[in-house]
Amino acid sequence: MTTPASNTGGQQPSPPTGQTSAQAGGSIRDRLQSPRSSDQASGSGNTRESDLRENGFQQSNSVADLHAGGRGESQYDSSKTPQVTAEQELAGRKHPLGPEDAKSAERKVSALFLLSFLGVVGFVLTFFLVDNDYASSTRYLYTPLLGTFLALALAGVGAGAVLWAKLLMVDEEAVQERHPFGSPKDERSSTAQALKKGLEETGLPRRSLLRNTLLLGAGSLALLPVPFLFGLGRFQHKERVLATTAWREGVRLIRQNGTPVRLGDLQVGAIESVFPDVEHGTKIADSPTLLIRMRPEELQVVEGREDWSVDGHIAYSSICTHLGCPVKLYEQQTHHLFCPCHQSTFAANEGCKVVFGPAARPLPQLAISVDEEGYFYAQGDFDEAVGPSYWERDT
Amino acid sequence: MSLLEKGTDAGAVWVDDRLGSSNFVRRSLNKVFPDHWSFMLGEVALYSFVILLLSGTYLSFFYTPSLSEVVYDGSYVPLKGVTMTQAYASTLDISFDVRGGLIMRQIHHWSALLFMASIVVHLMRVFFTGAFRKPREINWIIGVTLLVLGIAEGFAGYSLPDDLLSGTGLRIAYSIALSIPVIGTWAAFLVFGGEYPGVAILDRLYSAHILLLPGLILGLITFHMMMIWYQKHTQFAGPGRTEDNVVGSRFFPSYAAKAGGFFFLVFAVVAALGGLAQINPVWLYGPYDASQVSAGSQPDWYVGFLDGSTRLMPNWEIAGFGYTVPLNVMVPTVVLPGILFTLLALYPFIEARFTGDRDYHNLLDRPRDVPVRTAIGTMSIAFYVLLMIGGGNDVIASVFHLSINTISRVLQVSLFVVPPIVYFATKRVCLALQRSDDELVHHGIESGTIRRLPSGEFVEETVPLPAVYRISLTGVESDRPELEGATAHGAEGQSKGPGYGDEHVVENAPERVPGFFRGKRRSGPSDTSAPRPEGAMPELERSGKPAPPE
Numbered sequence: 001m002t003t004p005a006s007n008t009g010g011q012q013p014s015p016p017t018g019q020t021s022a023q024a025g026g027s028i029r030d031r032l033q034s035p036r037s038s039d040q041a042s043g044s045g046n047t048r049e050s051d052l053r054e055n056g057f058q059q060s061n062s063v064a065d066l067h068a069g070g071r072g073e074s075q076y077d078s079s080k081t082p083q084v085t086a087e088q089e090l091a092g093r094k095h096p097l098g099p100e101d102a103k104s105a106e107r108k109v110s111a112l113f114l115l116s117f118l119g120v121v122g123f124v125l126t127f128f129l130v131d132n133d134y135a136s137s138t139r140y141l142y143t144p145l146l147g148t149f150l151a152l153a154l155a156g157v158g159a160g161a162v163l164w165a166k167l168l169m170v171d172e173e174a175v176q177e178r179h180p181f182g183s184p185k186d187e188r189s190s191t192a193q194a195l196k197k198g199l200e201e202t203g204l205p206r207r208s209l210l211r212n213t214l215l216l217g218a219g220s221l222a223l224l225p226v227p228f229l230f231g232l233g234r235f236q237h238k239e240r241v242l243a244t245t246a247w248r249e250g251v252r253l254i255r256q257n258g259t260p261v262r263l264g265d266l267q268v269g270a271i272e273s274v275f276p277d278v279e280h281g282t283k284i285a286d287s288p289t290l291l292i293r294m295r296p297e298e299l300q301v302v303e304g305r306e307d308w309s310v311d312g313h314i315a316y317s318s319i320c321t322h323l324g325c326p327v328k329l330y331e332q333q334t335h336h337l338f339c340p341c342h343q344s345t346f347a348a349n350e351g352c353k354v355v356f357g358p359a360a361r362p363l364p365q366l367a368i369s370v371d372e373e374g375y376f377y378a379q380g381d382f383d384e385a386v387g388p389s390y391w392e393r394d395t
Numbered sequence: 396m397s398l399l400e401k402g403t404d405a406g407a408v409w410v411d412d413r414l415g416s417s418n419f420v421r422r423s424l425n426k427v428f429p430d431h432w433s434f435m436l437g438e439v440a441l442y443s444f445v446i447l448l449l450s451g452t453y454l455s456f457f458y459t460p461s462l463s464e465v466v467y468d469g470s471y472v473p474l475k476g477v478t479m480t481q482a483y484a485s486t487l488d489i490s491f492d493v494r495g496g497l498i499m500r501q502i503h504h505w506s507a508l509l510f511m512a513s514i515v516v517h518l519m520r521v522f523f524t525g526a527f528r529k530p531r532e533i534n535w536i537i538g539v540t541l542l543v544l545g546i547a548e549g550f551a552g553y554s555l556p557d558d559l560l561s562g563t564g565l566r567i568a569y570s571i572a573l574s575i576p577v578i579g580t581w582a583a584f585l586v587f588g589g590e591y592p593g594v595a596i597l598d599r600l601y602s603a604h605i606l607l608l609p610g611l612i613l614g615l616i617t618f619h620m621m622m623i624w625y626q627k628h629t630q631f632a633g634p635g636r637t638e639d640n641v642v643g644s645r646f647f648p649s650y651a652a653k654a655g656g657f658f659f660l661v662f663a664v665v666a667a668l669g670g671l672a673q674i675n676p677v678w679l680y681g682p683y684d685a686s687q688v689s690a691g692s693q694p695d696w697y698v699g700f701l702d703g704s705t706r707l708m709p710n711w712e713i714a715g716f717g718y719t720v721p722l723n724v725m726v727p728t729v730v731l732p733g734i735l736f737t738l739l740a741l742y743p744f745i746e747a748r749f750t751g752d753r754d755y756h757n758l759l760d761r762p763r764d765v766p767v768r769t770a771i772g773t774m775s776i777a778f779y780v781l782l783m784i785g786g787g788n789d790v791i792a793s794v795f796h797l798s799i800n801t802i803s804r805v806l807q808v809s810l811f812v813v814p815p816i817v818y819f820a821t822k823r824v825c826l827a828l829q830r831s832d833d834e835l836v837h838h839g840i841e842s843g844t845i846r847r848l849p850s851g852e853f854v855e856e857t858v859p860l861p862a863v864y865r866i867s868l869t870g871v872e873s874d875r876p877e878l879e880g881a882t883a884h885g886a887e888g889q890s891k892g893p894g895y896g897d898e899h900v901v902e903n904a905p906e907r908v909p910g911f912f913r914g915k916r917r918s919g920p921s922d923t924s925a926p927r928p929e930g931a932m933p934e935l936e937r938s939g940k941p942a943p944p945e
Contacts, residue, residue, distance in 0.1 A: 147498055174645045286591075391578075393718070
């Protein structure tokens with residue numbers, strides 16, 4: 001901030017009129033390739049630069065000076081600006097349009113405002129008169145019509161106001177000085193002094209007992225919300241809650257509609273979502289399980305789990321070990337289970353080991369058996385926590 | 396005196412008698428705002444927030460944030476008789492039984508997408524033009540905070556309908572909270588009230604979504620605007636524009652009319668989208684069911700980069716001593732965004748640390764003039780875009796019939812390879828553009844007129860750059876060289892700070908490429924060998940040739 005531009009106008013060379021006038025925006029070469037004459041620029045309302053040049057960048061300030069007259073501190077740079085009367089000023093502010101064009105511009109803007117009114121009328125009529133009942137044939141039209149009329153109503157006022165500002169309001173460049181942000185040195189030091197003095201008066205620097213007890217008292221106030229935070233959740237036995245599901249020994253495998261699954265219900269290559277046959281069993285978020293049937297010879301049983309599957313029927317937790325999405329997409333040929341959320345892929349015939357994707361652990365396997373009536377039941381809960389990993393998870 | 400004038404007069408007197416606000420009002424009306432299309436991006440964000448408040452208020456009259464179950468009996472036939480939560484049922488009611496409810500819901504969703512998009516693009520504008528530099532660092536931090544709050548607010552919002560998609564998103568959020576070491580299970584249980592899904596999450600999300608977060612956002616936006624008002628907007632270099640002034644149109648009437656009109660135009664676009672373009676058709680997804688998920692499940696776009704990082708992360712997990720650290724979840728969803736947003740918020744200070752630049756800056760940089768910053772920006776965008784693509788890898792795989800495994804592997808490698816390439820390419824392009832600008836400033840515009848010298852040599856005539864362009868390019872108001880060093884933008888040859896030394900200056904770059912990290916100011920045409928008087932500049936024709944004298 002070394003040069004306070006007290007007179008920007010003075011530094012601005014005043015080129016002769018009728019020069020290439022610039023249009024804001026676009027690359028320089030684009031602008032150079034399509035130079036506009038001053039007249040053309042005026043016609044399109046882009047009179048910024050040309051006005052600026054013709055008026056030597058000063059005249060535009062004078063409006064502000066008129067406004068600022070009589071004010072203690074002038075916000076605008078008026079030191080070097082010749083004083084002009086209002087009439088001179090108004091004459092000097094070149095109206096962008098001639099009277100004919102201004103009239104036509106006014107008509108255009110008014111037409112847009114009128115469009116708004118029509119949009120509102122259309123919106124209200126549609127809102128109340130068009131039938132939006134799901135059974136009616138016009139329901140497909142209801143929302144699109146509302147949207148169209150609402151957009152027309154809003155765009156009319158919006159475009160009208162912008163066009164109004166561009167065509168009919170005097171388009172002038174105003175200049176305003178910036179105030180430096182840093183306060184003067186003496187200002188700063190006296191503020192610092194006041195702060196120090198006030199601090200001195202409180203006695204805090206001297207009275208250490210007061211200070212320390214205040215710190216303790218106010219500091220402990222800050223801890224008050226913590227008990228309330230604990231009130232937000234039920235944390236009792238959270239590790240056990242996370243590690244267990246609703247599966248228990250002897251609980252039957254039921255479908256989402258509540259019917260139990262029987263040996264022979266599934267064809268080879270078929271898959272079924274199964275749930276524990278307990279109260280709200282199909283609603284419990286950590287218990288959904290997949291029952292898959294493949295040919296027994298295709299199944300490579302994991303060591304120690306020889307009696308966990310029945311005749312090619314094998315059950316895995318459906319909850320992805322990555323982020324808990326239900327894994328359900330099964331590829332018969334490869335025996336791959338695929339999670340649609342983050343594409344973790346598990347090999348169902350090899351203990352659901354991870355073959356691709358961000359999941360780190362196999363899907364937990366549920367040990368199943370068949371009772372004398374032929375229905376599947378669980379031998380117990382999963383032997384590890386299902387779903388995503390967490391800090392206290394003991395692997 | 397017309398009735399309008401009389402009324403204005405009487406009203407102003409009435410208010411001033413009570414508030415003494417005349418001076419303040421006049422100064423406000425006369426406040427100057429610089430014009431540039433890119434300054435409207437932040438306006439779009441502001442206006443979409445206003446639309447969000449309006450449409451959201453209407454929706455809150457009909458929505459019930461409850462997980463208790465009801466049997467649907469609304470007019471949407473395919474779901475009649477299905478058991479669902481009240482939250483989902485009330486969302487269906489808004490969509491099918493409330494008059495104008497669907498368009499309001501869709502306007503709300505579209506304006507949320509637009510809100511986030513305009514924040515991001517506005518942030519890029521501020522970044523690439525260096526508008527965050529002193530004295531505007533506070534506003535930058537507020538802006539970054541608004542971006543983060545916006546993501547949280549958007550996520551809370553699209554989780555409310557409790558459809559299959561949003562319920563899946565909530566479960567993922569819960570699992571992410573679980574992944575944090577030591578406090579993860581506490582955090583997850585605290586937010587959800589217990590093991591997923593708990594009973595409390597929708598009520599909590601609802602009060603966060605309609606009170607807590609919008610309140611914070613509204614407060615910060617107000618502060619953001621007050622800072623802009625108080626510090627005055629930055630501007631690009633141009634005729635009459637210096638570090639110490641603002642050149643533009645006055646707030647009233649011209650700027651107010653344009654800005655007000657622009658609000659309605661933004662609203663019109665959102666209304667048209669809300670009426671004509673379907674968004675989040677929750678009735679097609681069905682109610683949430685922990686055992687169901689649709690293929691191609693995707694979050695709203697502004698969460699997409701986190702979904703992408705999650706998909707591309709290798710499946711690392713550390714386990715031992717009875718504890719588990721799921722790096723595969725924690726790194727891409729907690730650590731990565733933490734680092735990214737911290738770096739983003741601190742960027743003004745990081746840059747100032749490296750450049751040693753402690754000056755005030757009110758004139759904006761052209762991105763090409765600060766190649767390192769621009770390259771850092773494009774590099775970051777490349778990284779972000781790759782993550783976004785990763786978030787859609789399943790859609791890309793199914794649309795283009797590609798292997799999803801291949802796409803993921805390629806993206807994993809690209810995340811580390813592409814950003815550096817983009818960095819160096821951007822830097823080279825910036826330097827080349829600087830040289831091309833220098834060409835224009837020092838030698839003028841190619842006129843297309845070839846002249847043959849008596850010696851037989853062919854030379855091309857060039858036309859000096861008109862002052863308007865020269866000033867925009869160089870920021871140098873005068874062609875008197877002694878004034879150049881006096882511009883506040885920093886004299887050339889100042890230390891560029893550690894890490895930005897000579898090794899970045901390529902061999903064939905002439906010494907008149909001084910700006911690298913900090914905005915540079917090129918010299919005016921006065922030091923060219925053949926200066927021309929300003930008045931002798933001929934007008935140019937469409938082809939760029941000088942027009943024949945009249």
